Amino acid sequence: MxxxxxxxxxxxxxxxxxxxxxxxxxxxxxxxxxxxxxxxxxxxxxxKAYKILEIPGKGFGMVAIRDIKQGELILREEPVILINKKNSQRTGKELQRQFETLTKETQASVMNLHDDNPTGENDKKLRRIFENNGIDVNQGDAAALYLNIPRINHSCAANVIWGYSKTSIVSKEVRSLRAISKGEELLANYIDSWENSFLNHRDRQARLRKWKFDCSCSVCDLPKDLLHINDNIREGILRQHQLVPQYMAKWDVSKALAAAKEKLKLLLQIKNEVLSSLPSCYLEVYEMARIQQLLSGSSPLKNQNALLVEAESLSKFYGHSFLVSYQAKVKAIEDEIQDIKKNNPQILKM
Structure with a gap:
């Protein structure tokens, strides 16, 4: 009461x-x-399943105020400012123009977002806030500013992820990658890509300095010996990731499949740290197995279709943008299989 x-x-x-x-x-x-x-x-x-609170050493952050299920929609948000990157006045007149159309309350909320140089020139404060808190949208062609999403802090073992919604490519949805307990901070991976997430600790820190902080998440704060093991696993994942296309360029499908399987095996060793990478990895193993099956006449994996099911299940959990990517990849795999059958009959005779 x-x-x-x-x-x-x-x-x-x-x-x-x-x-x-x-x-x-x-x-x-x-x-x-x-x-x-x-x-x-x-x-x-x-x-809302969260509260925005002050987090020691981080400024503000989002904290779960109740248990959150895997795949739950935590937040859907529209941008308050949207700037086309091709616009030469990205952080100049256009930024100021859009800001001035906002209500006074929204303007105040924007100006309360993180400023990495709060003692800097006041007339450049809006620009600093936009550069520090803006998120790429529309495949990187534009940058958008949201009021709540920037409050989500970084972790190399994220428990939430954002993607675009069904309604608009600039409408962002934040969903839980796994079950989150009441009191846990909601954390996203600011550098969530194969090229960045699987770098070693030192190189990830270098990438994150774009936001002018040193990461002290549950991974980066591991004891030295465990951090070394974690680095080895991540670097091994990246190495296998790079080998798959190299082998496929030579049509060495058996080696490509072996690399994809090893990549998945390593991913599963640190599963809760890299949940967003699993759907595409399951699909990659499935793709290599399908091609190998086409070439050899028998399936090289007993659980081949289970990989597809798992990728689809996770994609549904993680939201519309993941599901769109999943569906596009499945179609691309089927098209690839048909193309091999139609245009490369000599490969089938190898």
């Missing part, structure tokens, strides 16, 4: 001095349990 004479019931609108508080978001109020149940179909679409 919470005392709040200024709040009204989220369902019937009645204003009373004692209201029930939604335990999910702690920001919606009801005069009775029946009103709370009646309003849930509407409220669940906006019920």
């Amino acid at each position: 919470s005392e709040d004479s200024k709040k009204s019931c989220g369902d019937c609108g009645k204003v009373i001095s004692t209201l029930l508080t939604c335990s999910g978001c702690l920001s919606q109020f009801y005069c009775s349990v029946s009103c709370q149940k009646s309003n849930w179909k509407v409220h669940k679409k906006i019920c």
Whole structure:
């Protein structure tokens, strides 16, 4: 129960001095349990599972205020500023123009986002905030500024990921990569790519200095001996990742399949640190196995179709952008198989 004479019931609108508080978001109020149940179909679409709090040594961050299931939609957000990177005035007049169209409340929220040089020139503050907090959208052709997503701090073992929604390529959805417990900080990987995530600790830190901080996440803060092991695994994953296309360029499919399998094996050793990389890796092993099956006449893997199922399952958990990528890759694999059959009959005779 919470005392709040200024709040009204989220369902019937009645204003009373004692209201029930939604335990999910702690920001919606009801005069009775029946009103709370009646309003849930509407409220669940906006019920927040997190709070923005000050995190020691990090500034502000997002913390789960209840348990969150794997794949749960935590946040959907539209940009308040969207700048085309091809615009020569990306951080000049266009940035200022869009800022001035915002409400005073939104302007204040923008100016409260992280500024890596708070004592710097005040007339350049907006530019610094945009450069520090903006996120690439539309395949990197534009940069967008959101009010809440920038509050998510980095970790090399992320538990959330963002991608675009069904409605718009600039509408961002944040989803949980795994189950998250109440009280856990929500963390994303700022350098989530094959080229960056699987670098060793020293080289990842160098990439992250773009945001002017040193990472002290659960991976980077490992004891020296365990960090060395982790570095070896990550570098091994990257090495196998690079070998697959090298072998395929020579049509050495058996070696490409072996490299893809080894890559997946290593990924699974640090699974909870690299969850976003699993769908594409499962698909890669499946692709190599399909081609090898075409060449040899028999499947080289007993669980070949299970890889496809697992990739699809994870992609659905991780959101629309992952599912679109999954569907496009599956189609590309089938097209590739048909192309080999049609245009390269000599390969089938090898």
